[in-house]
Each structure stands twice: as C-alpha cells, then as structure tokens.
Amino acid sequence: MSKRIGMEVALAAAEAVGMCNVDVAAVYPITPQSHIAEHLSDLVADGKTDTEYVTVESEHTSMSICIGASATGARAYTATCSQGLMLMHELLPIASAMRCPIVMSVANRPVNAPLNILSDHSDIMPQRDAGWIVIFCENGQEVVDLTLMAYRIAEDKDVMLPVVIGIDGFILTHMVEPMVFPDQKEVDKFLPVYKPYATLHPDKPLTMGAFAMPDVFPEMMKAKDMALTNSKKTIIKIWDEWEKKFGRRYNPVETYRTDGAEVILVSMGSMSETAELGVDMLRDKGIAAGVAKIRLWRPFPIEELKAATKGARVLAVLDRAISPGIEGAPVYTDVKAAFYDEKDRPVIVNWLIGLGGEDVTGEDFVEIAEKALKAKKGEHEFLGVR
C-alpha cells in the first residue's frame, strides 16, 4: 500500500533514491543539495538501503566514481548543484558517451560569481550539451515519482543514458509538502535489478571510453546524438506505464488552461505552479492566457511543445539563466529555433525572471503576459531590473 506523508522535498528525494536499490552512491554535499546527501547517508547507515556510500573529496570524484561503478554494472547515484556541477562538467559527456545509466539529482542553484546559494538554472544550462536526459520537477510529488522512474528510463536497453532530475534549490528542495510514496514491493516490481549491456570484468575484457580518430569519431557523435533524441519514445512509454500503475500522469510538456489561449507562458521547473496562479489572475481579468511547462528539457520535445502551444498568438518564454552575448536565454533560443519552420509562427518573447533566487509572484506573470501581448516581434528583457 502506498502512503501519504509530509516531508521536506530534499529528504523525499533521498527516500526515493533509497527505494531504488542503488549499489553505489558517491555524493559530495553542497547547499542546497546537502539534505539529499545527508539523508541518503542516514538511510545507508541505518541499513534501510544496501548501498555503498562513498564519501568523496569533490564532485569531480563523485562523478568519476559513478562512471567507474556504472561501467562495472553497478546502479550509481549522485547529487549536486552549482559549483559542484561545474566541477563535474568535464565528466558529464563521458558518462553519456559511455552510456552509463547514472541518476543525478541537481538542486538547481546559480553559479559564481557573485556567490549566491539560492535558486536558478544557471548551473544546469552549461551542461545542456553533455548528452544527459534532463527532467525538471515542479513539486515534491514529481520529485518522488520522477526519481523512482529515472533508473527505469536510464537503464532501458533502448536508452542507456544518464539522467538529471532538476529540483530547484530551496524553492523546491527545502519545501515541506505532502507526498505519496509507493510501497517498496511496488517499486521493486516497477524497477527490476539492473541488467547492464556490458561490464568491465576480468573474465571478459573489453574497452570503454577508448580513443577514436576522424575515421569513426563523427559516426560516434551521430550515434550519441541519436541515442538522446530517440530516448524520448522510451521516456514517454515509461511515464505511460507509471500512470497505469500509480495513476499520476507525466508529459514532456505539461499544459494549464492553454485552450483558446492567446498568450502562453513557457516555463520550466518550480516557477510553473506560480505561473498557473498568474494565469488564473489573467483569466479573471479576461485575458486568454495559459502555461506550457517544459518537463523534459533534453531530449527537447519540439513536437509536444508545438502541440501544447497550438493556436497561441504570443509565447512568452521564461528563463532562469542568462546566455551572455546573444539576445536570448537558453530556453528561449531553443523554443524560437523550434518554430522557425512553422508557417504561422507565434511572436516569441523572452523574459528573465527569478535569477539568483529572486522571488517570482503571480503578479510577475500578469505583467509579462500583458507586455508580451503588445510585442510585435521577439524581445529579450529582464523583469524588474533597474
């Protein structure tokens, strides 16, 4: 029987990981991820999960250990954010290229400088092209469900790729929410023991992560690109299966009141629920507004985004990270590119909000939607910046 309990979301993330029969966890604590690291180590120490917990000296090592463990056929886990994720950066494309199904929780936090420990997406955006599946959560229940589904996706023989679960720092990690946890037996049935495609073992020597010259390097890049692109089918299939078993539906792009919407806010992560509040306020004022929430950041769900925003005259894309030197932030440039070949493409504008943990309110979304409706072409603005 599943049970509904109130808990801090970071602890719930660790509880969910603890239910996944993880073999090796190598986690270096960093605010606001620390509660995940601490609670998972409690679960290991208390014997609630049979996991080898490696207390590493850096995030570079934690990811290195995860790659090595995964290569031997172990189910590996880590969690980080901000500077820790930046320190892992050089290893992330290795994990995906070696097709290591590692799962990593990222408590999204800004990167230095200036030092800021709160919340935005500037840590995950530099990892965009690392070849990982990146999934964003907007509340605690999604963190639990998407974490429990992460290894099923990562280890599927048609995927074999690492997965990031994006959990916005503080705004989500440190919130106490009611969440439904499935029974351990149900989880075990949903997530069987990992059967790796190949493992490093002396009885059957093989080479992983070897050298490649231009005679085969481009083919390897194409294979890597296609692996991530094609993973979308399996991700949706597993989310469908989850809905059948546990009753909660997940989509690459979620929608709220988009029917007949003239302006649609395109959001990602924890601000999506506040965007729903903003949309309710807009609808009360007689403005036809809706929200399209990008859950699956990579592989980028172009078809689903187009379907979710069909008929809207204006899209206001909300970014929580800058991309210096180009008039557009990461989500905006991708969304805009996705619509280029459409005959009747909407006006697409970009608003930077919630940078460095700046408070985002329902009124902010009202202001953005009202301004966006007046736009004749693409715009790139910081909300409320003096």
Added chain:
Amino acid sequence: MSEVNWWEIEPGNIVLEPGSTKEYHTGAWRSLRPIWDNSKCIKCGVCYVFCPEGCVSQDEDGYFTADLDYCKGCGICANECWPGAIEMVEEGG
C-alpha cells in the same frame, strides 16, 4: 579499421575485442626514427624502460631496436640514452 555506419557502433563505443589496439599502427605518425649505434651502447636498457609505447626490445646479443610499426618517433629513448647511442634520423631523408 573497417568503415562502420553510425548505427553499427557498439553502444558506448565499446571495443569488445581485447588487444585490438595492436591493429592500429601508430608508427605511421613518425617523422623521426631512432637509430642505435651499438658501438656506443652499454646495454643498460634505459631506452627500453622509458619508451612510452613499449616498442623497444632487446635482441639476442643484448642490443636494442624499436618496432617501427608502433614507434611514434617521440625521441624519448634518444633523450634518455646517456652514452648517446641513439640518433633520431628524419624519415625519408
């Protein structure tokens, strides 16, 4: 290496055949080759120890040669040889 299409590549670019790197002749990179002057050689084996490619071997008389299929011509052997018995000579010269 035979030409493979992207969809034929092993997941994770795994090389399933152990020791297959032997088929790759790194000697093709070489622009200088080591030539031993056995009259100066004292058979100390420093060249054998320092060769990063592991391609230097000792013959029956105790002198050393490089396997030119794999010698990249880096010159470390000549640099380390303290009696000065190894000279790096330009290929094709």
